[in-house]
Amino acid sequence: MNKILITGFSGFVSKHFIDYLNENKIKSEILGIDLNVSEYRYNYSEYLSTKFEKVDLLDSIKLRDLIYFFQPNYIIHLASYSSVGLSWKNPSLSFKNNMNIFLNMMEIIRETSPKCRILSIGSSEEYGNVEEDKLPLKEGYSLNPVSPYAVARVSQEQLSKVYCDGYGLDIVMTRSFNHIGVGQKDIFVISSFAKQLVEIKKSIRKEQKLVTGDITIVRDFLDVRDVVDAYYRLLINGKRSEIYNVCSGTGVSLGEVIEIMCKILDMHVEIEIDPSRIRPNDNRVIVGSNEKLRKAIGWEPKIPLKESLKDIIDYWYKKI
Amino acid sequence: MNKILITGFSGFVSKHFIDYLNENKIKSEILGIDLNVSEYRYNYSEYLSTKFEKVDLLDSIKLRDLIYFFQPNYIIHLASYSSVGLSWKNPSLSFKNNMNIFLNMMEIIRETSPKCRILSIGSSEEYGNVEEDKLPLKEGYSLNPVSPYAVARVSQEQLSKVYCDGYGLDIVMTRSFNHIGVGQKDIFVISSFAKQLVEIKKSIRKEQKLVTGDITIVRDFLDVRDVVDAYYRLLINGKRSEIYNVCSGTGVSLGEVIEIMCKILDMHVEIEIDPSRIRPNDNRVIVGSNEKLRKAIGWEPKIPLKESLKDIIDYWYKKI
Numbered sequence: 001m002n003k004i005l006i007t008g009f010s011g012f013v014s015k016h017f018i019d020y021l022n023e024n025k026i027k028s029e030i031l032g033i034d035l036n037v038s039e040y041r042y043n044y045s046e047y048l049s050t051k052f053e054k055v056d057l058l059d060s061i062k063l064r065d066l067i068y069f070f071q072p073n074y075i076i077h078l079a080s081y082s083s084v085g086l087s088w089k090n091p092s093l094s095f096k097n098n099m100n101i102f103l104n105m106m107e108i109i110r111e112t113s114p115k116c117r118i119l120s121i122g123s124s125e126e127y128g129n130v131e132e133d134k135l136p137l138k139e140g141y142s143l144n145p146v147s148p149y150a151v152a153r154v155s156q157e158q159l160s161k162v163y164c165d166g167y168g169l170d171i172v173m174t175r176s177f178n179h180i181g182v183g184q185k186d187i188f189v190i191s192s193f194a195k196q197l198v199e200i201k202k203s204i205r206k207e208q209k210l211v212t213g214d215i216t217i218v219r220d221f222l223d224v225r226d227v228v229d230a231y232y233r234l235l236i237n238g239k240r241s242e243i244y245n246v247c248s249g250t251g252v253s254l255g256e257v258i259e260i261m262c263k264i265l266d267m268h269v270e271i272e273i274d275p276s277r278i279r280p281n282d283n284r285v286i287v288g289s290n291e292k293l294r295k296a297i298g299w300e301p302k303i304p305l306k307e308s309l310k311d312i313i314d315y316w317y318k319k320i
Numbered sequence: 321m322n323k324i325l326i327t328g329f330s331g332f333v334s335k336h337f338i339d340y341l342n343e344n345k346i347k348s349e350i351l352g353i354d355l356n357v358s359e360y361r362y363n364y365s366e367y368l369s370t371k372f373e374k375v376d377l378l379d380s381i382k383l384r385d386l387i388y389f390f391q392p393n394y395i396i397h398l399a400s401y402s403s404v405g406l407s408w409k410n411p412s413l414s415f416k417n418n419m420n421i422f423l424n425m426m427e428i429i430r431e432t433s434p435k436c437r438i439l440s441i442g443s444s445e446e447y448g449n450v451e452e453d454k455l456p457l458k459e460g461y462s463l464n465p466v467s468p469y470a471v472a473r474v475s476q477e478q479l480s481k482v483y484c485d486g487y488g489l490d491i492v493m494t495r496s497f498n499h500i501g502v503g504q505k506d507i508f509v510i511s512s513f514a515k516q517l518v519e520i521k522k523s524i525r526k527e528q529k530l531v532t533g534d535i536t537i538v539r540d541f542l543d544v545r546d547v548v549d550a551y552y553r554l555l556i557n558g559k560r561s562e563i564y565n566v567c568s569g570t571g572v573s574l575g576e577v578i579e580i581m582c583k584i585l586d587m588h589v590e591i592e593i594d595p596s597r598i599r600p601n602d603n604r605v606i607v608g609s610n611e612k613l614r615k616a617i618g619w620e621p622k623i624p625l626k627e628s629l630k631d632i633i634d635y636w637y638k639k640i
Contacts, residue, residue, distance in 0.1 A: 142462035
């Protein structure tokens with residue numbers, strides 16, 4: 001049976017990862033850890049046994065105990081302060097909750113369970129500014145991170161390599177592109193749009209306008225259910241010390257996303273650009289290649305963007 | 321008058337930087353800070369006024385006060401746990417005393433003196449493993465760090481770029497290759513060799529053998545007096561947001577260095593390889609190009625290797 005340690009257990013991706021294990025009848029014993037108590041209630045199905053512990057990944061003493069006694073054979077490291085915007089406001093906090101937590105955990109793994117397979121989640125932000133004729137982004141490209149968050153993620157990835165090659169740990173790495181889905185916080189762009197549009201549709205918003213940043217930027221959105229499918233397969237079958245883009249392979253502008261959402265909701269909307277939502281130094285276009293991932297683990301994205309957006313809107317419609 | 325903040329003030333490079341200012345009659349008001357009290361006694365010459373404060377660069381409250389009240393127009397950031405070997409033994413400590421101290425200081429600069437010109441010292445270790453036909457190393461090469469120390473330095477450099485481009489700070493970066501000179505601690509290879517050889521020469525060593533790691537590796541050694549000359553010129557005339565190799569441009573194997581030293585001391589020596597001094601994953605050859613530096617600031621190295629080694633041996637001869 002799989003013994004899986006999940007960090008960032010209270011987060012959005014973790015919930016979908018658990019659902020994935022359950023739906024695919026993958027028998028697992030899970031220890032979930034997080035800084036915050038989970039909002040979700042997990043079903044203890046016949047396939048899953050799940051325990052939760054509240055712990056700060058910088059608290060070496062407690063973390064060492066937990067890992068030593070649980071002895072995971074898999075770790076999926078989802079914990080991260082993954083907001084680029086926040087990293088501009090507080091770079092130290094972003095570094096602490098990306099690079100430092102990862103380093104701290106790897107030191108403990110090295111001591112207590114060095115044979116454990118680890119999936120280290122990285123970000124498409126690591127690529128930074130790339131000329132548009134070089135798209136889609138491929139894993140071999142050199143990295144040019146342009147935000148504090150992106151630098152922290154590059155550093156996590158380079159540390160992963162060092163822990164594989166220098167200390168013999170067993171780490172697989174991703175560069176994950178924007179993922180979207182039910183349960184994602186509204187500090188992320190698609191959730192924010194969906195929530196605002198539903199509020200406007202229900203006429204419960206003071207200003208009947210959609211507040212956005214720059215909507216001409218292009219991103220590669222992947223449904224979180226496709227993301228966790230890739231993560232599980234990488235955890236089991238990914239190649240040690242290798243990096244994989246996790247992405248749809250298709251770019252779409254935020255303006256186009258708003259159009260699709262408005263069509264789903266059968267509405268028109270006025271847009272108000274909020275300059276505080278435009279980040280210094282932002283990438284214009286981010287689109288990845290998922291060729292390496294497809295070849296390595298026989299994965300492909302299954303959920304079209306329109307279906308993802310519909311599910312997200314339905315979620316907010318019920319919630320508000 | 322220059323108001324210069326020097327971090328890592330108690331270290332080896334700082335002492336030579338102060339000597340440089342003094343010898344070149346560069347009037348300066350200096351605030352030196354360090355975790356440790358300085359071993360050196362500085363002459364308060366007619367050109368220099370020097371103050372020292374003991375502070376941990378992670379102590380934001382004290383550091384903010386010091387920088388706010390001093391209002392430097394130049395910062396030379398020499399503070400670093402710069403040993404690759406130590407970083408393998410304690411990666412967290414290495415990260416804390418490279419990446420985290422830098423990030424903490426940049427946050428304070430951003431708040432208190434954003435117009436200050438900063439020289440951020442990096443390392444040739446950032447390049448990592450490069451095929452030998454691509455030598456000498458040039459600034460445009462992609463980075464492939466292979467030790468925890470190297471990853472921390474890459475991260476410091478990438479943060480420098482982010483602070484320049486995203487927050488408008490004025491930072492110049494170096495990738496400094498091995499430097500050598502009088503006063504360097506004997507945890508560094510050349511100092512260690514010189515000290516051991518002098519002990520053997522004076523017959524005060526238990527085992528009359530030179531203990532080494534792998535002596536076939538090739539490094540690019542630059543005399544610290546040439547290093548501080550480059551640092552001062554970069555501080556004044558380097559281009560904002562640019563990276564410069566600081567190196568001699570010439571590779572020499574550790575074996576060759578031992579030969580030159582033995583000739584200076586007129587002795588023969590038996591070598592004992594200590595496996596604990598051979599690092600996992602070490603670079604075989606590191607040689608840099610200093611073309612960019614020469615063109616940018618009209619600098620060139622003035623002190624030949626033999627003269628550097630002679631001065632270092634003389635130093636240990638007097639000290640032991």
